Amino acid sequence: MTDIDEHEQGERVRAWLKNNGSSLITGVALGLAALGGWQWWQNQGELRKVEAASEFLAYTRASEGDQTDKALAHAAAISQNHPETPYVALVALNEAQRLQADGKAEEAIAKLDAVPTEHLDPALAELLQLRAMRLLAGLDRHEDVLKRLDAQPLPSYPGVAGELRGDAELALGNREQARQAYEQALAALDLAAPTRGIVEMKFTAAGGRLPETPEA
Incomplete structure (x- = not known):
């Protein structure tokens, strides 16, 4: 899997649900396929699928409409009635973003850590950890980031993991370890990856040397 922004997977599903509410099952199926939740979708009964998807659609609409109390009620219903679905993780990612915006990063981390992961696709479970690590980094808890890594x-996101490790090591004054981590991140990132330029700058700032580009 290529490295992506930590919200991208959730946005794929939310966009489908928002734009295809009248074709709910089709939209959710395609969204979950992109999320690695296709196996869950296939294994559920039709009624169960529709109930879970409908609840998440209601949550999404309430959240996007700034109806916080209503959104939280739907989030609680998803957690209680559909704990085995990928929607629990998607709700947690969205709620963590809201909590962070409200200056409640610690609560956001706790929200992400509370999601049961035994039913999740590994890439989605790692996405929860990735988001939590970014929040920890924002709180300057760099040693905690390294412990989690x-x-x-995060084998599904090697480029992002390498960059996170490099940032944490550099913040702790470990320049050589940071250089090595950034080098590993660059090895995992595609040449056209949007974050590659930033990682290259961090790599050189930590003492690394980029290979010379052959002249045309």
Whole structure:
């Protein structure tokens, strides 16, 4: 899987649900296929699928309409009635974003950490950890970021993981470790990746040397 922004997977599903509410099952099926939730979708009964998808659609509309109380009620219903679905993770990602915007980063981290991951596709479970690590970095809790990366190295997002490790090491004054981490990130990133230029700058700032570009 190529590295993506931590919200991109959730946005794929939310966009489908918003634009295809009248074709709910089709929209959700395609969205979950992009999320790695296709196996879950296939294994559920039709009624169960529609109930879970409808609840998430209602949550999404309330959230986008700034109806916080209503959105939280739908979020609670999803957590209670459909805990085995990918929607629990998508709600947590969205709620974490809202909490961060309200200056409640610690609560956002707790929200992400509370999601059960045993039913999730590994890439989606890693996305929760990735978002939590970014929040920890924003709180200057760099040692905690490194501990999490050691415990859960995020194999689905090697470029992002390398950059996170490099940022944490550099913030702690470990320049050589940071250089090595950025080098690993660059090795994992596609040449056309939108974040590659930023990682290259971090790599050179940490003492790395980029290969010379052959003259045309």
